[in-house]
Amino acid sequence: MPNPFDLDGLQIIYFGWSAFKIKTADAVLYFNPSNVGEVPEEDKADLILIGNSHDANCSEEDIQKIMKDGSKIYGPQKVEDTIGPDVLVVTGGDTYTEKGVEFNIVPAYNEGSSYNPRDFGFGFEVMIGGKKLYFAGDTDLIPGMQDRDDIDIAFLPIGGTDVMDYRDASDSIDMIKPKYVIPMHYKVGLDSPVESFKHRVSGRAEVVVMT
Template sequence: MKKIYALSICLVFTFLSCKNDAEKKEKIEISEPVAVNETAKESLKIIPISHATMVLTMGEQVLFIDPVGGAKAFKGQESPTHILITDIHADHFDLTTLKEIYNGKAKIIAPKAVAVQLPEALQPNLMVMENGDSKKINGLLIEAMPMYNLRKEALEFHPKGRGNGYIITWEDEKIYISGDTEDITEMRNLEGITKAFVCMNLPYTMPVEPAADAVLDFKPKVVYPYHYSGKNGMSDIKKFKNIVETNNPSIKVETLGWYKKDQIIKDK
């Protein structure tokens, strides 16, 4: 009888211990600030910094996308191997931040409109890419995509040919970063995209509805709304998610923490 009682006590403690461990694990997974793709040989990590700025870690490669906000914005991040810049506006290109985070080794990839503004100290590892260019760098295939406005009232913001969106191919991942664009033909015709970062803010890029419609055309596996703070506040990303997932449930819309509450970002 004593043995049975002792065994019962052990089982209760074991159950409670497992339950506590499970609860701890659940809390950690919920609060984890990155999206992780576990299907690649080495996991892809997506770390939102703010608005258009993010860090992508692909194995040993660490990509800073449109780094702004000073070195403090990247505290705790690994040193970059690549720095990709899409356009000349201050929410994408900040020279002070570049100088603070540049480690002397990272490849800086940028359109010509950005490259001409870089000082000599940042030139040695500079790679200028124009729309349509593609380069293989350290196991990554990087393609420069067009990004531009379509609406007549917005043409002055992003003329065709000045800035770059990017497609980054690594392992089984094909990642599209839209940059500042509208629902252009080049976006709608994309194929094989596994993850897409799509902008939507007025008056600078596009409304939610055309953004969703374009995503339904090129059918990425996962889409992340980003760059959705505009002149009049935040775009309705819940509406975007509803349009996309209602019309094509195979496309997953994931939201990440890009902004502090009520933060408004302006392109100019």
């Protein structure tokens, strides 16, 4: 069972890579659900936000596990192409409110890449349980990150393959200025960049390493 991070009534569970559950007294939100295991009824999704259609982020099997009557799925066009018409298609700059959760669609891309080009996928800025979250998605260090204001928790990729490495992710902290940062999208083990990331970020945000 993954270890949760709790902050003022908001609970975060990490399933690995870039998959998270965010739970409050009023709503259950998933980012990029994957490897969710057995899901009790009380943990099924009110809202599912999928950043792009890559297999690691867009698991039909896991989406089915967390769905219930009334669950809403949001993602870019390629996610609808993969999952089907239940997906509500988003575009950059859109703003939504669902189940009392407010969220904005923000850029996430690799400059000059055919794997994560502009508008293929997105990140999310979310207000839930009185906390403002920034889920960066599959992205490089990009212009516009400085537009993220008053972020309580930033979810940042640090692995360096088609996403920021730990150095760029550390540099992004000066743009985003979150209170807490949760690293994601990295390999575990001897080659893990987590300790290097923690060292570089020290004193600028509290790093929460989830397992």
